Amino acid sequence: MTDAPVNRPVAGILWMVASGLLFVFVNAGVKYLGPRVPAPEAAFLRYALGIVLLLPTIRPIIRARLTRRQWGMISARGVLHALGVGTWFYAMAQIPIADVTAINYLSPIFVAIGAAVFMGEKLAARRIAAIAIGLLGALVILRPGAREIEAGHMAMVVTALFFAVSYMIAKRLSDELPPMVVVSLLSISVAVALAPVAISVxxxxxxxxxxxxFGVAVVATTGHYCMTLGLRAAPITLTQPVTFLQLVWAVSLGYFAFDEAVDPYVILGGGMIIAAVSFITWREAKLKRRAVIPPPQATKV
Known part of the structure; x- marks a missing residue:
């Protein structure tokens, strides 16, 4: 997804604000369900029920004439993303919404590391420093030794890693296939990958x-669409910092709707990660390189 010229900055910001709000509603729906159904089953139903929204994309998928290599990449991404979705649903039932939201911001940091290791991206001193600040932000959130790190926290770190790898595969696929096909096949492959585990529990x-x-599926799809419109309307360097508002809304939702305590360390750590991601994004734009770092919404469920 490429940056557009700064011709509609206000529209871009508003679309990203709407995207962030919608993803908070996704979190609220999953949090409300809690452990009512096992995490793999809830994740499977979210994607399976959402397939009805993808029916118009069947024809473009057929016309794409996918190669065996592309099917392999799609399948691998589906399995990895399915693992991430399963751990995300588990984390949502175990830890506060604010913690889930803040830790998920690690995905772009993991993408930056992966781009250097596997895609040959150069790691200048400033980028290394930004990555270090992002990882330090994660330590501020988790505070190992100062508080008990729950299984949900570790599950969320693993989620961020799985989503980062999924995004990197998507970047490769997006060079060869229409975005609509990439997104649709992700939803289908995730549902297929989750089905055996969901059936077992x-x-x-x-x-x-x-x-x-089903509402979660609709709202999540709409959120991704709003994000796409936002990135088309304004450069990612302008819209990226807006994603920090999602953490504010997540904290507010957890406090008022689910009686979760406000943890200043989560806000501080999340802010550090967002600042690091925003800096890396700004450097990419300044150097006029092809964007590698995704907005946090791009690695949402």
Whole structure:
């Protein structure tokens, strides 16, 4: 996804604000369900129910005439993303929404590291410093030794890593396939990958659960669409800092809706990660390099 000229900055910011709000509603829906159904089943239902939204993309997928190598990349991405989605649903049921949101910001940092290791991206001193600040932000959130690190926190770190690898594969696929095809095949492949695990732990869902998960699918899809419109309207260097608002909303939602305490260390650590990601993005734009670092929304469920 490339940056557009700065011709509609206000529109770009508003679209990204809307995207962030929608993803907070996704978090709220999943948090409300909690452990009502096992995490693999909830994740499977989210994607399976959302496939109905992808019916218009069947024809473009057929016309794409995918090669065996592309199918392999799509399958690998589906499995990795499915693992990330499963751990994300688990984390949402175990730890505060603010912690989930803040730790997920690590995905772009992991992408920056992966781009250097696997894609030959150069790591200048400033970029190394930004990555170090981002990782330090994660330590501020987790505070090992100062508090008990729950399984949900570790699950969320793993989630950020899985989503980062998924995004890097998507970057390769987007060079060869239309974005609509890449997004649609991700949803289908994730549903297929999650199906066996979901069946093994299946608990018959009630109607309310199905309605909420379908709503999550609709809202998440709309959120990604709003993000796309935002990135088309304004450069990512302008819209990237707006994603910090999502952490503010997540903290507010957790406090008012789920009686979760406000943890200043989570806000500080999340702010450090966002600052690091924003700096790396700004440097990419200043050097006029092809954008590698994604906005945090691009690695959402």
């Amino acid at each position: 299946w608990v018959p869902p009630d109607l309310e659960t199905l309605i909420i998960l």
